[in-house]
Amino acid sequence: MSLLSARGLTRHFGGIRAVDGVDFDLEPGEIHALIGPNGAGKTTLVSLLSGRIPAQAGTITLAGEDITRLPAHARVRRGLAYTFQITSIFPGLTVFDNVALAVQGGRQPGALGPTVEAALARVGLQGMGAEVAGTLSYGHQRLLELAMGLALAPRVLILDEPTQGLAAGEIEGFKALVRGLVPQVAVLLIEHNMEVVMDLATRITVLTSGRVLARGTPAEIRADKAVQEAYLGA
Amino acid sequence: MGFGPFLLLALMEGLVTAAVLSLAAVGLSLVFGVMRVVNVAHGEFFMLGAVIAWFVAGLVPGPAWMAFLAALVLAPLVVGALAAAVDGLVLKRLNYDPEATIVATIGVMYMVQQAALSFYGPDARPVAAPFDWRFQLPWFGYSGYKLFVVAAAVAVLLAVWLGMTRTRAGLVMRATQVDRDVARAFGIDVERVYMGTFALGAGLAAMGAVLYVPISQAHYLMGHDPLLLSFIVVIIGGLGSLRGTLVAALVIGLSDGVISMFFSPTLAKILATLLVAMVLVFRPQGLFGAKA
Amino acid sequence: MRAWAVHLAVLAALLAAGLLLPGYHTTNLARILVLATFAAGYNLAFGYTGLLSLGHAMFFAAGMYAAALPAWHWGWPAAPALLAGTAGGALMALATGALALRTAGVSFMIVTLMFAQAFALAILYFNGWTGGDEGFVIPSASRHLFGTSLAADTPRFLAAWSLFALGLLLSLALVRSRFGRVMVALRENEERARMLGINPFAAKLKVLVISGAWSGAAGAAYALLFGYAGGSFAGIQYSILPMLYVLLGGAGTTLGAVLGAGLMFYLTEFASSVTSAWLFLVGLVLVVLVLFAPKGILGWVRARLWRELP
Numbered sequence A: 001m002s003l004l005s006a007r008g009l010t011r012h013f014g015g016i017r018a019v020d021g022v023d024f025d026l027e028p029g030e031i032h033a034l035i036g037p038n039g040a041g042k043t044t045l046v047s048l049l050s051g052r053i054p055a056q057a058g059t060i061t062l063a064g065e066d067i068t069r070l071p072a073h074a075r076v077r078r079g080l081a082y083t084f085q086i087t088s089i090f091p092g093l094t095v096f097d098n099v100a101l102a103v104q105g106g107r108q109p110g111a112l113g114p115t116v117e118a119a120l121a122r123v124g125l126q127g128m129g130a131e132v133a134g135t136l137s138y139g140h141q142r143l144l145e146l147a148m149g150l151a152l153a154p155r156v157l158i159l160d161e162p163t164q165g166l167a168a169g170e171i172e173g174f175k176a177l178v179r180g181l182v183p184q185v186a187v188l189l190i191e192h193n194m195e196v197v198m199d200l201a202t203r204i205t206v207l208t209s210g211r212v213l214a215r216g217t218p219a220e221i222r223a224d225k226a227v228q229e230a231y232l233g234a
Numbered sequence B: 001m002g003f004g005p006f007l008l009l010a011l012m013e014g015l016v017t018a019a020v021l022s023l024a025a026v027g028l029s030l031v032f033g034v035m036r037v038v039n040v041a042h043g044e045f046f047m048l049g050a051v052i053a054w055f056v057a058g059l060v061p062g063p064a065w066m067a068f069l070a071a072l073v074l075a076p077l078v079v080g081a082l083a084a085a086v087d088g089l090v091l092k093r094l095n096y097d098p099e100a101t102i103v104a105t106i107g108v109m110y111m112v113q114q115a116a117l118s119f120y121g122p123d124a125r126p127v128a129a130p131f132d133w134r135f136q137l138p139w140f141g142y143s144g145y146k147l148f149v150v151a152a153a154v155a156v157l158l159a160v161w162l163g164m165t166r167t168r169a170g171l172v173m174r175a176t177q178v179d180r181d182v183a184r185a186f187g188i189d190v191e192r193v194y195m196g197t198f199a200l201g202a203g204l205a206a207m208g209a210v211l212y213v214p215i216s217q218a219h220y221l222m223g224h225d226p227l228l229l230s231f232i233v234v235i236i237g238g239l240g241s242l243r244g245t246l247v248a249a250l251v252i253g254l255s256d257g258v259i260s261m262f263f264s265p266t267l268a269k270i271l272a273t274l275l276v277a278m279v280l281v282f283r284p285q286g287l288f289g290a291k292a
Numbered sequence C: 001m002r003a004w005a006v007h008l009a010v011l012a013a014l015l016a017a018g019l020l021l022p023g024y025h026t027t028n029l030a031r032i033l034v035l036a037t038f039a040a041g042y043n044l045a046f047g048y049t050g051l052l053s054l055g056h057a058m059f060f061a062a063g064m065y066a067a068a069l070p071a072w073h074w075g076w077p078a079a080p081a082l083l084a085g086t087a088g089g090a091l092m093a094l095a096t097g098a099l100a101l102r103t104a105g106v107s108f109m110i111v112t113l114m115f116a117q118a119f120a121l122a123i124l125y126f127n128g129w130t131g132g133d134e135g136f137v138i139p140s141a142s143r144h145l146f147g148t149s150l151a152a153d154t155p156r157f158l159a160a161w162s163l164f165a166l167g168l169l170l171s172l173a174l175v176r177s178r179f180g181r182v183m184v185a186l187r188e189n190e191e192r193a194r195m196l197g198i199n200p201f202a203a204k205l206k207v208l209v210i211s212g213a214w215s216g217a218a219g220a221a222y223a224l225l226f227g228y229a230g231g232s233f234a235g236i237q238y239s240i241l242p243m244l245y246v247l248l249g250g251a252g253t254t255l256g257a258v259l260g261a262g263l264m265f266y267l268t269e270f271a272s273s274v275t276s277a278w279l280f281l282v283g284l285v286l287v288v289l290v291l292f293a294p295k296g297i298l299g300w301v302r303a304r305l306w307r308e309l310p
Helices: A042-050 A072-077 A095-105 A112-123 A138-151 A168-181 A194-200 A218-223 A225-232 B003-035 B042-059 B064-094 B098-120 B144-166 B168-178 B180-185 B190-215 B224-237 B242-262 B265-282 C002-020 C023-048 C056-074 C078-100 C105-125 C153-175 C178-188 C190-194 C200-226 C237-249 C256-274 C278-292 C296-304
Strands: A004-013 A016-026 A031-035 A057-062 A080-083 A156-160 A186-190 A203-208 A211-216 B134-136 B141-143
Touching: A004 A042, A016 A042, A016 A057, A016 A211, A031 A042, A031 A194, A042 A072, A042 A080, A042 A156, A042 A186, A072 A080, A072 A095, A072 C190, A080 A138, A095 A112, A095 A138, A095 C178, A112 A138, A112 A168, A138 A156, A138 A168, A168 A186, A168 A194, A194 A218, A203 A218, A203 A225, A211 A218, A211 A225, A218 A225, B003 B042, B003 B144, B003 B168, B003 B190, B003 B224, B003 B242, B042 B064, B042 B098, B042 B190, B042 B224, B064 B098, B064 B190, B064 C278, B098 C105, B098 C237, B098 C278, B141 B144, B144 B168, B144 B190, B144 B242, B168 B180, B168 B190, B180 B190, B190 B224, B224 B242, B224 B265, B224 C105, B242 B265, B265 C078, B265 C105, C002 C023, C002 C153, C023 C056, C023 C153, C023 C178, C023 C200, C023 C237, C023 C256, C056 C078, C056 C105, C056 C200, C056 C237, C078 C105, C078 C200, C105 C237, C153 C178, C153 C200, C178 C190, C178 C200, C190 C200, C237 C256, C237 C278, C237 C296, C256 C278, C256 C296
Parallel strands: A031 A186, A031 A203, A080 A156, A156 A186
Antiparallel strands: A004 A016, A004 A057, A203 A211, B134 B141
16 A cells, blocks of 8 residues: 555646646655656645645545644654655744754654654754754754654655755765665655655655656656657757 | 615715725835835824824915815825835835734834824814815715715825826836836836825825815824725725725625624724735635735 | 743732832832733743734623622622633633634734723623723722632732732743643644644644633732722733733743833833823834834844753
8 A cells, every 4th residue: 555645636827737636656665766857746736745835626635544634743753754844944034943943843742852862863963953043054954844753753754846956975984874774764855856756765756747647667767769859859 | 764865974974984984995005016025014104194184284375275285285295205215214124024014013003193192182183175075866865075085085096096097107117017027127217106006196195085084084093094094995905906995895885884884983983904814815816806 | 850940930020029129119010010911821822833913802891790790799708700811811811812813913913902802892882890991999808819818919929929920920831831822823824734644723722721810810919909890901911011011022032022011011110201202102112113123132142041941
């Protein structure tokens, strides 16, 4: 059974069909990349999955439970975590407080101190809990964002363009980090950097104009004629 | 007097209320529409207009209509200048932040109120109407000046509407309303537009007060009700929508007239304020405004 | 630990001041501490959670009337009246907050203002029962707590001080708790908080109810300690005053409310001895604060001197 599953998901903005009857499955333990040209509906699709915008039609289930009508915060509590494309932290709070908020809101709100420190250590920010988040470097803020996602103890982690703006060395570290998350967590990744996608993903879904164009392993997607025409060859 | 004439009187009173309301509210609506600033001091600009009318009446000799005309010109000018100063000294420095400007205009409200108390005093004082003509209906007599207020309100609203839709200044204001950054990119001096809009809004309130004060009295706390009612009208009509403001002024004015006549003015105000809250909660674009 | 020590020291200093200074200041301090309790409740909503309400007078007045009306009509004693006032403020906040919190920002300000206005008008409308604008004097039989009359200087001060101390320590515990962290998160970035599993509506409603209970307790105490309840306490000034105190002392600081209330009180006292223009001063301070010192006094201290100031 799929961990996260969508059927016939639809969202129109005015006359534009941002997401148009998409079926989607995320299997336990996989790293699933969502790619497609700008405006293909990637961000809208994950916004529908995470509940940031309501679906106009279709259903979403998480581990068999229908979550289509649940508000975003309730989905987070059930283990569906989302990290923002544009770094979205609490700049006025300390690093510790940022992560502690995630621990409190997540699935295992236990003892704060050790859990926060563990999440920080996992992304390489150990010992920086007392810093004010807004004073961190951009790369560190991205890592903090990721630590907040992890601290939610999610079953599904949605990463929206996580490597945007990172330096080459930071990207390597990031890839190792994401690989270390599976199989406990299933990862859904929106990513523009094709090297990262081909390197990390176990499966890929290609979207264009709000519809699924193709899906398969990285090798299959590379070989797919339609994808080459529509996207990779461009 | 039977029920029918009573209702007619209530509706006529309501129409006058609607006229005064739309005069008081149109400036607030304009300021909110163009600048996105909720001006809590708007009622005090109204009050200043009435107080200036009283001072002018004491200074200008001759018949009442001369003083009235002088006040009609002077009050909007003085109050508009004051508003321009408030804009330059306070609002501009806050970068027109919506919440900060509310707090700041609350401060301005208290300062103006206190200044009026100090220089004008705590008494309510009457101002003579420019003409004294009553006409007789079969059941009751009615003040001709009140009907003049209605006509004047129609004229002022028409002028504002024409100004906004047919003149270059109106075009510039509407452009700023849609997007101030784009307007700036097109070479519009947004700060001047804001200052002008704020002064215009205050001037309209003052003019409304000059028209209103002969059927009421000038008092340093008289800004409170126009502020509240303007809020009500502007919100129910849809923030920033002139036509909505007009329709809402009619609806609120007429229902206020009827409820006040048959029940109590306080009850009318309670119902109106609750209606405003409900409109903002459930229908933020207003009852009569365009879609959000 | 250091934070608790500072707060206890402030409380001890206030207690000493109230007991040692002449009676005139004892009465002033009692009034300041009750108003500071009100402002502390306001601060939880505005300073910590970012809910800029213009309608807290209705919570203050709801508490005042929930305590004063039973005392007046049915002769309730002070203790149950005080509890009724606290509950009254909380219930009023629950009812209005459930609606007002569907909006945010400027709309929230106007909705709270309108609800407060409707409540103030309702007090006038039902004047047969509420005493309307003129108000009424609380029967002195109801102004006794533990056998002591609250009308005398020292017991009145002690009652006000106890209420304030309880409120201060509770709010310190609250803002340092997990929920306190959620409050600040909602102020700083609500959308992010939502995506961390926090229900913004439920959390804000909870804050508003706590804030309403605080304000209600202050309103009830005001009526019982100073012996009078009236419609003017529901007016817009009593929504502006706590905002002014909090802005002056420092929004989002536990001690800001009492600092702002005390400073403003003695500033107006001083101004009244020079001119009668105290409203002018209130307006001027508001404008100056918004323009030049939006963080207030303790906000400045926190930024420059002591970052851990709660």
